[in-house]
Amino acid sequence: MFKINEFEQRQLLDESLADKVAELLTAAVESKGKASIAVSGGSTPKGFFEALSKKKLAWQAITITLADERWVDIKSSDSNTKLVHENLLQNEAVNANFFHLKQGDIFSEDTLADLNLAANQQLLPLDVLILGMGEDGHTASLFPCSDEITQCLAQDSDALIKVTPKTAPYQRISFSFAALAQSKHTFLHISGASKKQVLATAIAGQDCREMPIRAFLQAPDVNTQIYWAL
Numbered sequence: 001m002f003k004i005n006e007f008e009q010r011q012l013l014d015e016s017l018a019d020k021v022a023e024l025l026t027a028a029v030e031s032k033g034k035a036s037i038a039v040s041g042g043s044t045p046k047g048f049f050e051a052l053s054k055k056k057l058a059w060q061a062i063t064i065t066l067a068d069e070r071w072v073d074i075k076s077s078d079s080n081t082k083l084v085h086e087n088l089l090q091n092e093a094v095n096a097n098f099f100h101l102k103q104g105d106i107f108s109e110d111t112l113a114d115l116n117l118a119a120n121q122q123l124l125p126l127d128v129l130i131l132g133m134g135e136d137g138h139t140a141s142l143f144p145c146s147d148e149i150t151q152c153l154a155q156d157s158d159a160l161i162k163v164t165p166k167t168a169p170y171q172r173i174s175f176s177f178a179a180l181a182q183s184k185h186t187f188l189h190i191s192g193a194s195k196k197q198v199l200a201t202a203i204a205g206q207d208c209r210e211m212p213i214r215a216f217l218q219a220p221d222v223n224t225q226i227y228w229a230l
């Protein structure tokens with residue numbers, strides 16, 4: 001299931017999404033004393049991160065993580081962790097907790113097992129999930145071109161998966177569809193005419209392995225709120 005929310009300007013979208021997410025995180029903290037949110041990286045979320053970072057929330061009770069990360073040095077300009085540190089873990093949100101997906105230099109099976117255990121104990125199910133979408137219909141690092149795509153979309157997959165895309169750089173770590181689909185509130189944040197066309201193609205077809213974002217649009221128990229601006 002999905003609903004499309006369109007905005008005339010990206011700044012209006014960023015403010016509106018930040019208002020909504022702030023409301024949901026506040027409600028989660030009030031009801032259970034803590035909240036968790038996974039955000040996406042890439043080129044789209046910077047303005048939203050800045051708007052959300054200025055909200056006066058109980059940030060010390062909130063854990064932020066990423067829907068996916070590239071296995072690069074966290075000082076690299078391609079690091080999603082760096083993007084979050086420089087734009088979201090700022091202002092009022094400087095005291096939020098951050099759950100690192102990129103641990104150490106070597107991406108070993110032991111590292112993956114430890115991260116899966118910690119994510120299941122500390123984070124899941126997420127209160128809020130903010131997805132992005134690439135031009136190929138990937139979301140998080142669920143890439144249609146990867147050998148792991150069947151595993152990424154399987155109902156019984158681990159929460160975190162090692163993914164090697166064939167048409168995008170870097171090895172990745174990504175939450176699986178099964179883990180992300182448990183989120184209490186799911187948003188897809190996209191902008192620009194080209195992404196609107198990609199979304200239309202995704203809506204018009206069925207095959208989730210061809211465009212993994214379809215899994216979040218089609219699942220009857222996932223209500224994906226799409227936020228789009230030109």
Ligand SMILES: O=C1O[C@H](COP(=O)(O)O)[C@@H](O)[C@H](O)[C@H]1O
Pocket residue numbers: 040041042043044045067068069070080131132133134135139140141
């Ligand atoms: O590689 C990634 O790409 C997607 C989409 O990024 P964008 O630059 O087209 O907004 C992003 O959602 C994901 O987190 C990132 O690792």
